[in-house]
Amino acid sequence: MEFVTRTGFHDLNLASRKAEEAALRRYVAVAWLENLVGPLGISSQPSEKELVSCLRNGLILCNVINKIHPGAVAKVVESNSHAQSLNQEFQPPPAYQYFENVRNFLVAIEELKLPAFEACDLEPDNLEAGSVAKVVDCLLALKSYHECKQINCGNENGYYKLTRSPMVMHSSTKIHLRASSESCRQLDMSAACAKQPPANGEIHKIEDTIVKLLADYMVGTKENIDDNLLGSFHNRNPDSINVLRKMIASCLEQQLQNKIPELKSMFKDFIKESNGSAVHSTSIPLQDVSSFGHFQGSRAHTKKANNHMNLLNMQEIELSNLKDLLSRTKREFEDLQSQVQKDLKTIGSQVEEMSIAAVQYHKVVEENRKLYNMVQDLKGNIRVFCRIRPAFCAGKRNVIDFIGEDGSLVILDPLKPKKDGRKVFQFNRVFGPSATQDDVFNDTQPLIRSVMDGYNVCIFAYGQTGSGKTYTMSIHMV
Numbered sequence: 162m163e164f165v166t167r168t169g170f171h172d173l174n175l176a177s178r179k180a181e182e183a184a185l186r187r188y189v190a191v192a193w194l195e196n197l198v199g200p201l202g203i204s205s206q207p208s209e210k211e212l213v214s215c216l217r218n219g220l221i222l223c224n225v226i227n228k229i230h231p232g233a234v235a236k237v238v239e240s241n242s243h244a245q246s247l248n249q250e251f252q253p254p255p256a257y258q259y260f261e262n263v264r265n266f267l268v269a270i271e272e273l274k275l276p277a278f279e280a281c282d283l284e285p286d287n288l289e290a291g292s293v294a295k296v297v298d299c300l301l302a303l304k305s306y307h308e309c310k311q312i313n314c315g316n317e318n319g320y321y322k323l324t325r326s327p328m329v330m331h332s333s334t335k336i337h338l339r340a341s342s343e344s345c346r347q348l349d350m351s352a353a354c355a356k357q358p359p360a361n362g363e364i365h366k367i368e369d370t371i372v373k374l375l376a377d378y379m380v381g382t383k384e385n386i387d388d389n390l391l392g393s394f395h396n397r398n399p400d401s402i403n404v405l406r407k408m409i410a411s412c413l414e415q416q417l418q419n420k421i422p423e424l425k426s427m428f429k430d431f432i433k434e435s436n437g438s439a440v441h442s443t444s445i446p447l448q449d450v451s452s453f454g455h456f457q458g459s460r461a462h463t464k465k466a467n468n469h470m471n472l473l474n475m476q477e478i479e480l481s482n483l484k485d486l487l488s489r490t491k492r493e494f495e496d497l498q499s500q501v502q503k504d505l506k507t508i509g510s511q512v513e514e515m516s517i518a519a520v521q522y523h524k525v526v527e528e529n530r531k532l533y534n535m536v537q538d539l540k541g542n543i544r545v546f547c548r549i550r551p552a553f554c555a556g557k558r559n560v561i562d563f564i565g566e567d568g569s570l571v572i573l574d575p576l577k578p579k580k581d582g583r584k585v586f587q588f589n590r591v592f593g594p595s596a597t598q599d600d601v602f603n604d605t606q607p608l609i610r611s612v613m614d615g616y617n618v619c620i621f622a623y624g625q626t627g628s629g630k631t632y633t634m635s636i637h638m639v
């Protein structure tokens with residue numbers, strides 16, 4: 162039950178452990194390459210970039226595979242500066258070498274059914290997470306293939322083990338997956354495995370899948386397993402099955418998190434939201450195979466929760482915007498209110514001033530009216546005007562002797578002697594034959610205003626027939 166005690170994948174040092182393991186694998190690969198093709202011109206413990214720069218031109222790769230499998234790469238594009246480039250690790254090789262040699266190497270690797278990588282994984286300036294690991298995997302697989310080939314004395318169909326961890330090689334209890342026992346299923350990554358189909362039936366397929374995952378996990382995490390475990394699994398031993406469950410669940414979780422890096426942060430957020438406290442995502446117990454379903458469900462739930470959180474955040478932002486708008490509107494409304502009150506006050510004072518002015522105006526008007534009528538009175542309550550009609554016959558004698566501005570009128574009777582024939586009359590005003598209707602109206606108009614002011618006024622005309630009474634009293638429209 163050593164596995165159970167070593168399944169601490171969730172501790173926070175997982176990343177450093179992985180980096181350490183990757184570095185060890187890289188050193189083993191470099192040591193093997195140097196052993197095979199001589200000094201590479203890099204340190205025995207190179208960085209990822211150093212290793213990739215060294216392998217980038219493809220010469221070393223082609224030489225290695227040709228040593229293991231002569232003729233695997235028929236034509237290696239040599240460079241004059243090959244030796245030099247080996248020593249100068251960062252000198253970029255010509256592009257055609259890079260592409261041709263690396264491409265030929267990868268074709269040969271695929272023909273040997275070994276795990277390959279992509280040409281772009283050898284780009285030292287664009288190293289992606291896991292790209293160098295793929296290169297190292299390929300080299301170690303080639304190494305295993307080589308060792309297997311040596312053990313089987315050139316029998317290319319012999320099985321070889323894909324070493325994932327250098328520590329496995331040094332382990333005293335390393336797995337012998339190559340065992341040909343009938344009771345144990347063989348874990349074979351080579352073409353030979355493909356040539357040996359698994360046992361018939363669905364159950365065997367599932368078993369194969371589980372065993373592959375198990376082995377992958379065990380090798381990858383430096384765990385080990387005794388030969389009895391697979392047998393126990395076949396015998397439905399509950400303990401063994403439980404161990405397998407835990408390992409597979411953990412393995413799947415790890416692989417998922419590696420493939421979907423953002424899953425970790427999503428898990429963190431989800432757990433924070435759910436529990437209200439920060440819990441590391443790797444602390445989520447995935448105890449059995451069914452946990453994977455739960456994990457997937459949790460992922461969907463996390464996505465949903467994230468969507469809800471985003472929605473909630475957006476609504477909170479909108480709410481705060483609305484609050485700001487409301488407070489701004491309130492302030493504007495208050496400003497408007499105070500402004501309106503000020504305006505009302507101003508208008509009130511203006512109205513008050515106007516009403517005072519109006520009262521004063523009325524007083525003045527009243528006073529003016531009184532004074533006006535007083536003037537009318539002083540002019541005389543009874544006024545007598547005399548209007549002389551123009552003569553109709555030109556040949557008739559004129560009896561008007563004199564018309565004074567002060568209202569005096571002198572008449573001369575031609576039939577009587579001069580002294581007796583002269584008659585003098587006094588009126589308020591005398592309108593001569595040439596006076597117009599307007600002249601008469603101008604003198605009458607003030608009386609009409611007195612009528613409007615409430616005074617009684619009477620205007621009448623007196624005279625003999627045809628003297629012009631109706632004509633004078635009528636309004637003459639010009």
Ligand SMILES: Nc1ncnc2c1ncn2[C@@H]1O[C@H](COP(=O)(O)OP(=O)(O)OP(=O)(O)O)[C@@H](O)[C@H]1O
Pocket residue numbers: 549550551624625626627628629630631632633
């Ligand atoms: N100032 C004047 N200028 C020109 N024509 C006048 C004037 N006054 C009166 N007449 C004319 O004299 C004529 C007689 O005038 P009017 O009818 O007004 O007289 P009357 O005094 O009213 O007569 P009655 O007493 O018979 O009614 C009219 O044809 C009128 O047009």
